[in-house]
Amino acid sequence: MELLLLALSFGLRAFVFFVLPIVFFVLKTRKDPRIKKELEKFDGPVSLPLIGTSYRFIGKDSVALFNLITSEDLKNYGHIFRVWDLNSARLTIGKAKYAEKILQGTQHQTKSTNYKIFDSWLGQGLISSSGNIFVLQFLHRSIVDKKCDSGKKWQVNRKILAPAFHLTILQEFLHIINKNSSILVGKLQEFSDSNQPVNLFDPLSLCVFDIVCESSMGTTLNAQLQQESIYVKAVTELVRLLMQRFISPMLRNDFLYKFSSVKKRTEQAVKMVDVYTNKVIKERRNLLKNMATDCIKERGENIEVKRKNKAFIDTLLKAQDENESLMTDKDIRDQVNTFMAAGYDTVTTACCWVLFILGTYPEIQNKVVDELHQVFGSSGRAPTMSDLAELKYLERCIKETLRLYPSAPFFERQLREDVHFHDGRTAPAGVTASINLFILHRDPENFPDPEKFDPDRFLPENCVGRHPFSYIPFSAGPRNCIGFLQLLK
Incomplete structure (x- = not known):
């Protein structure tokens, strides 16, 4: 009798641990x-x-x-x-x-x-x-x-964020782009003087990090001048890990992903990124409150704080002040992380390909240089928005790239x-x-x-x-x- 019970017990365990998962897998993979x-x-x-x-x-x-x-x-x-x-x-x-x-x-x-892969970092961005x-x-x-809240949230957030991308707002970021591009040019000159090959993705990505951080978060990262930024390393690792999962059918499977080392490394990177982003949100909120208080003291009236450089995050914080239920701290973090994800890798990749193309086709590169001389001469001044409108051939090169x-x-x-x-x-x-x-x-x-x-x-x-x-x-x-x-x- 004991032997029979033991056999039944073993059979039940085998069914639970082996047969049921197989049945579940077959059902889940039926077309x-x-x-x-x-x-x-x-x-x-x-x-x-x-x-x-x-x-x-x-x-x-x-x-x-x-x-x-x-x-x-x-x-x-x-x-x-x-x-x-x-x-x-x-x-x-x-x-x-x-x-x-x-x-x-x-x-x-x-x-x-498949986009749920990015939820751990970008949430509902x-x-x-x-x-x-x-x-x-x-x-x-x-x-x-x-119908669910996610769909409505996307539409509401899109409407909230649209003013932050108005052309007049984007124009105000031009000096940030010029400042960090100037640092990049100095770095590239050093590489040129050394006469050694260099992977341009690295210096270009650091420049983009500086531009995106200052324009979106209102914080100066100085990634180009300071070595080993924890935030930069975490974002870079996170992009690599998420794309590794995105292109792998096995890692896209949630069950298999749980047992991979990619999951653990992704969670660690997300934690480091969120610590930095949460810190920036808190500091920016306090800064805006202090500026508003100073304005009230000076003028005796509560006016909207206006600065020359309104960061992307300010639009989110303003929306939160008006209706916290529509824009929580997590929502702000998701959108800021999304802005970084959308700007960092895509812009860097595009710049690398443009430079690769210009190096591959010297005759096209010469035409671009001639156009730059026509617009800027030998002044060496920083470009303006009106200058960019004159760079027609460069624009076509970028589009073709x-x-x-x-x-x-x-x-x-x-x-x-x-x-x-x-x-x-x-x-x-x-x-x-x-x-x-x-x-x-x-x-x-x-x-x-x-x-x-x-x-x-x-x-x-x-x-x-x-x-x-x-x-x-x-x-x-x-x-x-x-x-x-x-x-x-």
Whole structure:
């Protein structure tokens, strides 16, 4: 009898610890039959049971992986194709007319579930928050659209933050950009004098850190002049770890991620970043209160504090004063962290590619230098906004660089309803639509000889007739880059 009970006990434990997880995994990785049926009309790699097409990533480093999902997939499957990450369906889009259907309206503002990867750092900031949240209930084979606070919060925050990106406000930051750029030029001169090769990403990133910190937080970081900033190291590590998880189907799985060393290192980096950001928020709030008190004493009236340099964080603190329920301390931290995340890596990457291109094509570099001499002469003065408007050729070089090497080469939307394409095929609700700019910007229909670097593609006369969604380095539609939108105005 004891032997029977022991056997039953062992069998029950085996069922709980081994059989149940397997059953749960099988249920979780079943493909939605409705989605599967629609996606069979699209080309794509062979999908295996349980793991989908994730097998393709095994043993590949980041470079090989990037080549796979851009040039190799384009050659094998064309400008629109489907893949499966376990049971999660993704439709990769690299054609303007398909991208327009996804991005042009308000129906598909929800970013994909992959963006939850950034929640630990960015929370409900503009990048990671959802336009509307919907829950895929795979076990019940239904899609439930649930309105939630996250969607409303994104819309409210976007409206609150818009004034901070007005052109007049951005113009006030020009002296911050000029000051830190001057320090960068001095550093680059030192590298030039040493006649040694240097990875430009490092000095450029420190310059961007200084600019973004001073303009967004109102604090002087001095990353270019001070070595080993804890905040800089933490943000740099955090970006690397989060992107490592973003491109890995295995690490994107929450269950597998819990057992990885990446999770622990990410939590440590987030903690260090939050300590610094919370400190800045507290100090800035106290500074604004003291300035307001001084104004009241001097003038005998409570007036809004006005300074020449109004930092991005001031807009958030003002919104909190007016309605704390709409802008908590965590909301402020999320938005400040988002501003840093959006500005640091993307701007640095873009600058590196521009310099790489100019070094690769000396004849284009000479034209840029000639234009700079025409505008500035030999004065050596700092540029103004009106000067920037005169640098037409440099602007075209930057645009063409972002065409070939977009700083954010992918962005995703979770489809809330079916999308019917012009060719009769349908992207079903529940699918992740992944806009692949590396493919889209190389479409020969809009950019003949697409691999050629040609700034004159962006001459006004050459842009006529080009599809409006053929070039979208700052995204498009309601959830495009808020800073770029204000500059267009």
